[in-house]
Amino acid sequence: MQPGKLTLLLLCFCLAGSSALAQKKNANYQYHIKRATAAIKIDGVDDESDWQRADSAASFFLVLPMDTSFANVKTTVKMTYDNNNLYVVAICYKGKLKGQNMVESLKRDFNFVKNDNFLLFMDPFDARTDGFSFGANAAGAQWDGTMYEGGKVDLSWDNKWSSEVKNYPDRWIWEASIPFKSIRYKKGIREWGINFSRNDLKSTEKSAWAPVPRQFPTASLAYTGTLVWDEEPPVASSNVSVIPYALAGLTKDYQAKTSTDWRTDIGGDVKVGLTSSLNLDMTVNPDFSQVDVDQQVINLNRYELFFPEKRQFFLENGDLFANFGYADIRPFFSRRIGLNAPIRFGTRLTGKIDKNWRVGVMDVQTGQSGSNNLPGQNFGVLTLQRRVFSRSNIGVMFINKDATGSAPNTGSTAAAYNRTIGLEYNLASSNNLWTGKLLGLKSFSPGVTGHDYVQAAHLQYLSKYWQLYLQQQYVGHNYNAEVGYVPRVGYNKLSPLLLRNFFPKSGSVLVHTLQLSSSYFFDEHYKRTDNESTLSYIITFHNRSQLWFSGVDTYVKLLRPYDPTNTGKAMLPIGFESHWNTADVQFISKPQSVFTYVFETAYGGYYADGTKLTLSSQLGYRFQPYVNIAVNASYNDLRLPQPYGHNKFWLIGPRTDVTFTNSLYFTTFVQYNEQARNMNINTRLQWRYKPASDLFVVYGDNSIPSPFSVKNRQLTVKWTYWWNI
Structure with a gap:
C-alpha cells in the first residue's frame, strides 16, 4: 500500500475514534474540597x-x-x-x-x-x-x-x-x-x-x-x-517571581595550553503570571552549569543521536514545543539554541487561554561566537493547540531562525534564515484505547525548492490484551529543519507492531507477552533501503521482574559512506549491502530489593559479514535512604574483515548519589568511553536552602584515559534565589 493511501486510511480511523466515547470515564468519582x-x-x-x-x-x-x-x-x-x-x-x-x-x-x-x-x-x-x-x-x-x-x-x-x-x-x-x-x-x-x-x-x-x-x-x-x-478557587492578586543567580568559576584547557580562565557572571529569570493560566518567562544571560551531564553511549549509529533538553527555561509547558511531530521528526529541538553560542536573552509566553486553547510563543537571541564563526542569531517559535472532541487536539507551529549579523571571521550572511511550518492532529479517545497522529511539515531555506516537506501518521489501539500499531512517514530529501532534530531525510518508512498478552490463572508468572515489530525504510522512489524486524517473548513475574527473549533480523543498504566502528577508519561505500540476524536476552530484576540489576546479552551478525557481541548491565545498590549507587556498563566486541579488524569498546559509568537530607545532595558521575577515548568526571553539591532556591558547587573534567592526560577542567560555584513578589 502506498503511503498516501495509508495516510488516508489512518485519517478515517482517527476521525472515527475521536467522536466515540466522549463522556469522561470516571466522572462519578468526586472529591469535595472545603476551605x-x-x-x-x-x-x-x-x-x-x-x-x-x-x-x-x-x-x-x-x-x-x-x-x-x-x-x-x-x-x-x-x-x-x-x-x-x-x-x-x-x-x-x-x-x-x-x-x-x-x-x-x-x-x-x-x-x-x-x-x-x-x-x-x-x-x-x-x-x-x-x-x-x-x-x-x-x-x-x-x-x-x-x-x-x-x-x-x-x-x-x-x-x-x-x-x-x-x-x-x-x-x-x-x-x-x-x-x-x-x-x-x-x-x-x-x-x-x-x-x-x-x-x-x-x-x-x-x-x-x-x-x-x-x-x-x-x-x-x-x-x-x-x-x-465548594467555591471558586482563589486567584492570587500578584504572581511575579524573580530568580536571580550569581556565579564564579574557573576553566583550564590543558590541550590548548592556555592560562586559567576566571569567570564571574550574573543573570536570572523572571516569571510573570499574566493570568492564572498564562505565564510569561523572561531570561537574561542564562547559565546552565548545574544541569546534569548527558549519559554517554557507544555510538554505532549511522545517524545523529538524541539527547533530551534539561535547561529549566525551556521546560515549563515544553511539550507545546518539544512534542510536536515524532521522536525522529522533531521540527523544533531547543538544544539547537545556545549550542555553540551564548544565549543573551529569551522570552516565553505559554499556557492555556481557556479549556480548549493552549498557546506557546518563544523568542531567544544568541550572541556572536568567534570560535565557531557564528553570527548572532534569533530564534522565534509560535505554536497553537486547539482541543477537539473529547481529548484530541489540532496543533500548528511556525519556527523562524534568522541571522542578526555577519559571521565574525568571514562576514558571510549566506543561508541566513531557515523556517518551518507544521500542522498536526493528535487523536486520543476518551478511554485512551485509540491514539494517533497526522503530521505535515514544510521547511523554507534560501534557494531550496521541492521535496522539502514531511508527511507522517500513526494509529494505535491499546487494550489489556492487545496492542496494534501502524506508522507511516515520508521525509523529503530537501527538508531542512535547522532548529529541529531530523537525523534522516529522503525516505519513506512503514512501522507496524503487534502485541498480545496472555494472563495465566496461577503461578509466579503474571503475564506472557508476544510482540512483533518492524521498521521498513524505502527511498523516495519506494525502493527498499533497510529494515529491521524484532520478535520478542516477554515474561513478567508477579514480583515485577521481567525476562525478555528477542530475535532481530536486519538488512541495510548504505545511502552514504559509513565506518561501522565510528572511529575514523575507512568507509564502506554507498550501495554496500549487509544482512544479519541477532539473538538478544535481557533480565530485569524485581524493584523491591536494595540491590537491583538489568543484564542483557546480544550476539549476531554485523556489517560486511562481521559479528557483534554486546554485553550490558545496569546495577544499583541503595543504603536507604541516604546513598544510592548505580553503575551502567556495556561492552561491544566487533569482529570485521580488514581494514576494521577486531574492535572492543567498553563504556563504564558509575554514579553515586548521597542525600544527606532532602535539601542537601551530593552527586558524582564518572563515565569512561573507550570508543571516544574519553573519561569524564562530573560532581555536584546542591544545597536547597529555601524552596526552589539553591547553592551549587559543580566540578567537571575530561581526560584521555591511556596514556592518561587531562583535557580540561572546570569549577563553578553558583547561587540562585526564588523571590515571589
Missing part, C-alpha cells in the same frame, strides 16, 4: 481540625499486578485550601508484610518504580490532556512535574512548594502545601480533574483512587476523577 478555617502546619501530622472535617478519598483500586479488585494496602487522602495554598495529606498505611519502606534516596524526582511513593495528578481544566503532578517517596523526597500528552510527566520542571513526610509504625504520612502561584488554572472553574496514586513495593501493589486499567499509567488523565470546589 480551611485555620492555619495548616506542614509537619506530617494530620491533627488540625480541618483535616478531621475534610472529605476522605479512600478505597483505592488496584492497577498492578491486576486491575480487578480493590487494593489490599489502605490509603486515605484529604484536601483543603486557603487564599494562598492548596493542601494535601496522604495517609499511606503499611500492609501485612513487615519491614522498612523501600526507597532509593532522598533525592528529588525519584524513580517511580523503585520507591514506595504517593503521587497526585491534577488537571485544573479537566481537559484530560495536560496538568501537574506532585508527590513524595516514603522518606520525604519530593516529586514534581508538568503533565502532557494525557499521561506523561516531565520531571525536569521545578517549582516552589513544600511538603513533609513523617513515619509511624503502621503508616507514613505525606503532607504538602502547593501555592496557587505555582500552578496554572483558569479563574471560575470549580471542577478539576484529579487522581491519586500509591506504589507499595513490598506488596507489589500499584493503586489509584479513580480506577485505571492496568495497561495505562496511573498518571493517565483520561481516568481522573473530579475535584469539586
